[in-house]
Amino acid sequence: xxxxxxxxxxxxxxxxxxxxxxxxxxxxxxxxxxxxxxxxxxxxxxxxxxxxxxxxxxxxxxxxxxxxxxxxxxxxxxxxxxxxxxxxxxxxxxxxxxxxxxxxxxxxxxxx
Amino acid sequence: xxxxxxxxxxxxxxxxxxxxxxxxxxxxxxxxxxxxxxxxxxxxxxxxxxxxxxxxxxxxxxxxxxxxxxxxxxxxxxxxxxxxxxxxxxxxxxxxxxxxxxxxxxxxxxxxxxx
Numbered sequence: 218x219x220x221x222x223x224x225x226x227x228x229x230x231x232x233x234x235x236x237x238x239x240x241x242x243x244x245x246x247x248x249x250x251x252x253x254x255x256x257x258x259x260x261x262x263x264x265x266x267x268x269x270x271x272x273x274x275x276x277x278x279x280x281x282x283x284x285x286x287x288x289x290x291x292x293x294x295x296x297x298x299x300x301x302x303x304x305x306x307x308x309x310x311x312x313x314x315x316x317x318x319x320x321x322x323x324x325x326x327x328x329x
Numbered sequence: 330x331x332x333x334x335x336x337x338x339x340x341x342x343x344x345x346x347x348x349x350x351x352x353x354x355x356x357x358x359x360x361x362x363x364x365x366x367x368x369x370x371x372x373x374x375x376x377x378x379x380x381x382x383x384x385x386x387x388x389x390x391x392x393x394x395x396x397x398x399x400x401x402x403x404x405x406x407x408x409x410x411x412x413x414x415x416x417x418x419x420x421x422x423x424x425x426x427x428x429x430x431x432x433x434x435x436x437x438x439x440x441x442x443x444x
Contacts, residue, residue, distance in 0.1 A: 221372070252434075257338070259436035260373070260418060275431070307372050315361060315422035315432045320372030 219244045221321035223308050229327045230298055238293045238324050240308030248311045249291040250275070250318070251283065253304040260307070266291055267314065298328040331356040333421050335435030342409050343443050350438045352419035353401040359421040362395060362402045363432075367416040377404070409442045416440070 221242045230236055242249065250265040252275075262275030266285040280302055282294040291310075295302060305325050309318040332355040342348050354362075360381035365373035379386045379393045379402065386393050390409075395402040402421075406413055419435040 257436060259335070260434040262431060265431070309372075317363065317375045317378070318365075318373070318432065320374065322370075322372050 219319070221308055221310055221319050223306075223321040223324050225324060226322065227325050229329065231329055232299055233297050235294070235296050236298060236326075237295075238306060238308075238326070240291045240293065240321060241289050242291075242308075242310035242319070243289065244310060244312075244319065245288065246310035246312050246319070247288070248314050249285065250309045250311075251281070251291070251293045252307045252309065253277065254307060254323075255304050263293070263306075265314070295326075298326075300328050302326065303328050331359060331421055331423075331431075331433040333419060333433050333435040335419050335438060337438060338436065339439045339441070341441045341443060344409060344411060346409055348406045348409055348413070348440055348442075350404045350417055350419070350440070351401060352403070352421075352435050353399075354421040354433075355400065356421070356423065357397075357400065358423045361422045362393070363420050364391075364393060364404050365418040365420065365434075367418065367437075369415070373416075373418055406440075409440075411442050411444055414440055414442045 224239045251263040252260045261277050264283040266272045308321040311318045335352045363378035366376045367373040379395050390407050392405045417438045420432050422432040
């Protein structure tokens with residue numbers, strides 16, 4: 218089954234404790250993105266990747282890092298999480314940069 | 330950069346009635362306008378899209394219209410059913426492959442269909 222998986226689905230952590238949210242896709246898509254969803258703000262892109270070892274900032278990259286060492290994986294790293302990063306995070310993959318996005322199920326992160 | 334505004338933020342309709350969600354965009358170069366549906370606890374999923382060379386597109390009970398002159402596009406759902414209850418997002422992009430091109434989403438509309 219074609220899908221995007223994210224782990225963990227739920228995470229509660231404390232300020233400053235490094236964390237990684239994993240994302241994997243099995244559709245051989247070149248493009249992958251991370252979004253955060255906040256009430257009243259919709260979906261905002263954090264980072265995206267056009268291919269292995271090629272990443273670029275989206276609209277709200279501050280406080281986040283990504284890497285793309287393999288085509289199928291695109292982890293999101295928060296090296297020092299803060300409460301304003303409490304949000305619902307989605308990973309997505311797509312065959313083209315702006316074409317249909319295939320979203321994962323989401324990761325709800327709470328930073329206290 | 331592109332700015333996409335979406336209205337209303339919430340919408341409640343009676344089952345069987347129609348629902349309309351409207352979006353405006355700012356970049357006249359945008360040429361691809363998808364709509365995503367997000368059910369509770371799930372990621373958004375593409376339900377319909379339209380490109381700038383088409384004014385209207387239908388798929389069963391859903392349709393999207395595009396007015397490039399006014400820079401707005403709308404989602405129409407007819408004969409609404411309880412399973413249409415979800416959050417809907419519009420988006421716009423220039424559809425290119427350069428690193429400056431991106432998909433910009435609206436802020437979402439929470440649709441509730443009352444049985």
